[in-house]
Amino acid sequence: MPPLDPRLVRRSRGVRRLLGVSVVLGVGTAATVIAVAHVVSVVVARRFDGQPIAALPLVILVGLVVRAAVAWTHTTVAARAAAAVKADLRHEVVDDLLDPRRLGPRPSSAGVVTLLGPGLDAFDGYVGRFLPQIVLSALVPPAMLVAIGVTDVLSAVIIGVTLPMTVVFLVLVGLVTKDRVDRRWQALERVGRHFADVLDGLTVLKVFGRRQEDGLRQVGDRHRRESGRALRLAFLSSFVLDLFSTLAVALVAVSVGLRVVEGHLALGPGLFVLLLAPEAFAPIKRLGSLFHDSTEGAEATAGLLALLEHDRHNGTLAAPDLRRAEIVIDGVVVRHDGRAAPSLELSHHRVRPGEFVAVTGASGSGKSTLLALLMAFERPTAGYVLVDDVDLASIDPVAWREQIAWVPQVPGLVEGTIEDNVRLGDHAASGDDVRAALRDAGAGDLALTRPISESGTDVSAGERRRIAIARAILRVRSGAARLLLLDEPTAGLDAVREAAVLSTLRGLPVTVIVVAHRPETIGAADRELRLGRRLVDA
Numbered sequence: 001m002p003p004l005d006p007r008l009v010r011r012s013r014g015v016r017r018l019l020g021v022s023v024v025l026g027v028g029t030a031a032t033v034i035a036v037a038h039v040v041s042v043v044v045a046r047r048f049d050g051q052p053i054a055a056l057p058l059v060i061l062v063g064l065v066v067r068a069a070v071a072w073t074h075t076t077v078a079a080r081a082a083a084a085v086k087a088d089l090r091h092e093v094v095d096d097l098l099d100p101r102r103l104g105p106r107p108s109s110a111g112v113v114t115l116l117g118p119g120l121d122a123f124d125g126y127v128g129r130f131l132p133q134i135v136l137s138a139l140v141p142p143a144m145l146v147a148i149g150v151t152d153v154l155s156a157v158i159i160g161v162t163l164p165m166t167v168v169f170l171v172l173v174g175l176v177t178k179d180r181v182d183r184r185w186q187a188l189e190r191v192g193r194h195f196a197d198v199l200d201g202l203t204v205l206k207v208f209g210r211r212q213e214d215g216l217r218q219v220g221d222r223h224r225r226e227s228g229r230a231l232r233l234a235f236l237s238s239f240v241l242d243l244f245s246t247l248a249v250a251l252v253a254v255s256v257g258l259r260v261v262e263g264h265l266a267l268g269p270g271l272f273v274l275l276l277a278p279e280a281f282a283p284i285k286r287l288g289s290l291f292h293d294s295t296e297g298a299e300a301t302a303g304l305l306a307l308l309e310h311d312r313h314n315g316t317l318a319a320p321d322l323r324r325a326e327i328v329i330d331g332v333v334v335r336h337d338g339r340a341a342p343s344l345e346l347s348h349h350r351v352r353p354g355e356f357v358a359v360t361g362a363s364g365s366g367k368s369t370l371l372a373l374l375m376a377f378e379r380p381t382a383g384y385v386l387v388d389d390v391d392l393a394s395i396d397p398v399a400w401r402e403q404i405a406w407v408p409q410v411p412g413l414v415e416g417t418i419e420d421n422v423r424l425g426d427h428a429a430s431g432d433d434v435r436a437a438l439r440d441a442g443a444g445d446l447a448l449t450r451p452i453s454e455s456g457t458d459v460s461a462g463e464r465r466r467i468a469i470a471r472a473i474l475r476v477r478s479g480a481a482r483l484l485l486l487d488e489p490t491a492g493l494d495a496v497r498e499a500a501v502l503s504t505l506r507g508l509p510v511t512v513i514v515v516a517h518r519p520e521t522i523g524a525a526d527r528e529l530r531l532g533r534r535l536v537d538a
């Protein structure tokens with residue numbers, strides 16, 4: 001894990017600006033430190049010789065005020081930059097998750113919430129304090145070394161030998177810490193995931209009488225233990241770094257003191273070196289203590305950038321009209337990361353306009369994956385989906401989906417009334433159109449004005465499906481959708497409602513592809529597309 005992730009610098013203008021400002025302010029800090037040390041050493045030396053010092057104390061005061069102003073400006077600019085970078089990344093991640101061109105699986109909600117919550121909060125330590133300190137550590141110690149070297153070579157040699165050793169120590173601490181930080185971050189993510197899982201499965205857990213206090217306590221304890229270990233390491237390394245730099249400065253002080261007493265070095269230059277020696281170590285010492293504060297932010301940065309790095313649908317061609325276009329699936333294989341077996345294999349299949357096709361196959365044979373492919377949510381690892389000989393991968397996915405109505409296995413509902421949810425299929429539909437769509441979806445018994453809560457827990461699984469089918473029917477009847485994709489739409493419906501839905505679907509003047517297990521649905525279709533290994537269909 002490099003101290004500064006180059007991907008963050010490339011991606012974020014805020015970070016680049018902060019680094020630029022830090023360079024300017026770092027040079028300013030080095031210049032004021034040297035100037036103040038010079039003036040102080042001259043003042044003390046003159047005073048010692050009994051010479052007048054005139055306005056020099058005022059110059060020292062001005063120098064100290066300038067140094068404090070530079071430090072304050074640096075802190076303020078860095079804090080603002082951290083807030084701006086956090087806001088930018090939050091927007092970027094949310095935009096990316098909503099991007100219709102995003103390909104690949106949806107990340108876990110608990111993982112995203114941990115990254116956008118505590119992960120981004122850790123940016124204050126990483127971007128706001130650690131990154132500016134890296135710049136100061138790169139600029140100030142070399143400047144001090146040069147200033148000391150010009151005045152007293154022996155002191156510069158002592159610092160030149162001990163300073164790199166402090167840096168090596170810091171790198172070693174970083175390497176040891178990497179593993180600890182990984183474990184601590186995993187423990188934090190685990191707390192979030194476990195809690196989300198418990199909330200999701202609360203009903204099942206209650207039914208089986210499984211109490212979760214112990215589980216939650218265990219993941220919480222693990223995070224506490226990992227945090228304790230990380231803190232121990234932070235305190236220990238700060239102590240060693242302090243001790244080391246204090247000894248190095250003491251070495252310089254003894255050497256300078258002896259030579260001043262013996263008359264080999266004048267008091268003024270000796271004092272100048274003594275004032276600058278601690279300043280050469282100070283930025284590295286502070287970097288060491290800020291490092292531990294920054295590790296969580298660095299880990300979150302890596303997580304966020306990984307979230308943003310995925311394939312994108314880059315098709316731009318206009319979508320062929322699905323009222324006339326044929327869809328040909330040709331030698332398609334879909335593989336998912338971490339899975340040895342392909343999720344879908346289909347040698348050849350042709351869907352003609354207006355056909356009603358039932359997709360069947362054992363659980364896990366790739367039926368939902370096929371629908372995801374047709375929705376352009378996924379791209380084949382090998383082979384093509386051709387629409388009138390145009391590769392679906394080169395068609396604009398937004399324009400393509402405008403022609404599709406989709407009923408997934410677990411359809412999404414929004415907070416509002418049943419009418420609001422059905423009307424999502426066609427905002428301009430009349431009340432009668434909405435009622436007719438509900439009736440034809442076997443949901444004529446549902447009141448239009450019945451409220452649906454945000455969680456959607458106040459509708460049954462069957463009601464949820466019927467509302468989604470009504471929404472899709474409305475979309476088809478509005479003329480927008482020319483291809484209807486349904487994933488097990490009649491699961492959980494009684495025989496009467498199932499018959500009503502199937503008769504409606506058969507009557508729709510569009511291509512219908514329906515994932516089906518039940519013989520009634522398969523029987524209603526023109527053809528069955530059975531998924532399995534290396535299946536060839538005409």
Ligand SMILES: Nc1ncnc2c1ncn2[C@@H]1O[C@H](COP(=O)(O)OP(=O)(O)OP(=O)(O)O)[C@@H](O)[C@H]1O
Nearest residue numbers: 105336337339343362363364365366367368369370
């Ligand atoms: N994003 C993914 N990452 C990894 N594996 C996946 C992903 N999506 C699907 N799979 C795997 O691909 C295989 C096919 O999944 P799919 O959901 O398409 O099957 P299915 O035929 O619809 O099953 P079911 O009838 O049970 O709904 C499964 O083994 C599944 O675990």
